[in-house]
Amino acid sequence: MLNIWGRISSINVRKVLWCAQELGLEFQRTEAGGRFGVVTTAEYLSLNPNALVPVIDDGEGEQRVVLWESNVIVRYLCAKHAPGALYPQELPERFLAEQWMDWQQTTLNRASGPAFVQLVRTPAEQRDVDAMAQSILATEPLFAMLDAHLATREFMVGDQFTMADIPLGCEAHRWFGLPAASYARPSWPNVERWFGQLRTRAGARGVLDLPLE
Numbered sequence: 156m157l158n159i160w161g162r163i164s165s166i167n168v169r170k171v172l173w174c175a176q177e178l179g180l181e182f183q184r185t186e187a188g189g190r191f192g193v194v195t196t197a198e199y200l201s202l203n204p205n206a207l208v209p210v211i212d213d214g215e216g217e218q219r220v221v222l223w224e225s226n227v228i229v230r231y232l233c234a235k236h237a238p239g240a241l242y243p244q245e246l247p248e249r250f251l252a253e254q255w256m257d258w259q260q261t262t263l264n265r266a267s268g269p270a271f272v273q274l275v276r277t278p279a280e281q282r283d284v285d286a287m288a289q290s291i292l293a294t295e296p297l298f299a300m301l302d303a304h305l306a307t308r309e310f311m312v313g314d315q316f317t318m319a320d321i322p323l324g325c326e327a328h329r330w331f332g333l334p335a336a337s338y339a340r341p342s343w344p345n346v347e348r349w350f351g352q353l354r355t356r357a358g359a360r361g362v363l364d365l366p367l368e
Contacts, residue, residue: 157182157232160199161208162189163361164368166264167225168209169325174229177321177358178236226256226322233318241318252312252319255304259322263301266293267330274333275367291338294330298343305345309352316356324353324363332367 157180161168165188175182187193188208195206203210203223210223211232222228230253233242243249270290273282301323304311311319327350331340354363 158212159184160187160193160202160210162186162191163365164189165208166325166329167207169328169362169365170225170322171209171211171228171232173325173359173362174232174241174318174321176361177241177356178232179358180232180236226260229318229321230256241316243312243317248312248317252317255311255319256322259326263294263297263323263326266290266297267326270294270338271329271333271367274337295341298327298330298346299341302343302345305349310349320349320353324350324359327353328363329367 157175159168159171159175159182161171161184163169163172168188172184185193187199193199194203194208199210200206202212202221205223207223209225209228210221211228213220213222213231220231222231230242233240238244243252267290269283269286273284273287273290277283308314310316311323327346331350333340353359
C-alpha cells in the first residue's frame with residue numbers, strides 16, 4: 156500500500172494524488188500540514204525532516220521507499236509503474252520532461268506563489284498589493300513562454316501525456332483558479348487548450364476540479 160501524507164489544498168500534494176490516480180494505484184492518504192498539523196510530530200519528522208508536505212511511504216522491508224519533494228515523488232511513481240509511458244524511456248524526451256518539471260518548481264512556482272497567497276489565502280483588507288502585483292508581473296511572461304512551447308505539441312513532451320504534465324497542470328489549475336474579480340488573466344490559447352484536455356482525464360478528478368483554498 157502506498158501511503159501519502161498531505162492536505163489536498165497543497166499544490167504539491169495535488170501533484171502526488173493526481174499521479175497516483177493516473178497510475179491507478181491503491182493508496183491511503185493521511186491529512187497533514189496546515190490546520191491538520193501532524194508535520195511537527197516525531198513520527199512525521201522521521202519521514203520528512205523538513206516538516207513539509209507531501210511525503211510518501213511505499214513498500215516494505217528492503218524495498219521500502221520514503222520520499223519527500225513532490226516532483227521527485229512523481230518521477231519515482233512514474234518510473235516504477237509507467238516506464239516508457241508517463242516516464243519516458245528515451246533520453247531526449249525524459250530530460251525534456253525533467254527540464255519542465257524543474258522549471259515549474261524553481262521558476263514558475265516561485266513567481267506565482269505570492270499572488271495566490273494574497274488573492275486566495277489572505278483577507279482582502281490584509282493583502283499586500285505590491286507583492287501581488289510583482290508576482291503577477293513575474294508570472295505572466297512565464298505562462299506566455301509555456302504557451303509558446305505548447306503551440307507545437309499537444310502535451311509538454313510531444314503528443315503523449317507524461318509526468319511533466321502533472322506539476323505544470325497543477326500550476327495552471329492554481330493560476331487559472333484565481334478569483335476573476337481580482338485578476339484579469341490574459342488569454343493563452345495553447346495553455347488553455349492543453350489544460351482543458353488535462354481536466355478531462357480520469358486521474359485528474361478530485362484534483363483539477365477542486366476550488367482553491
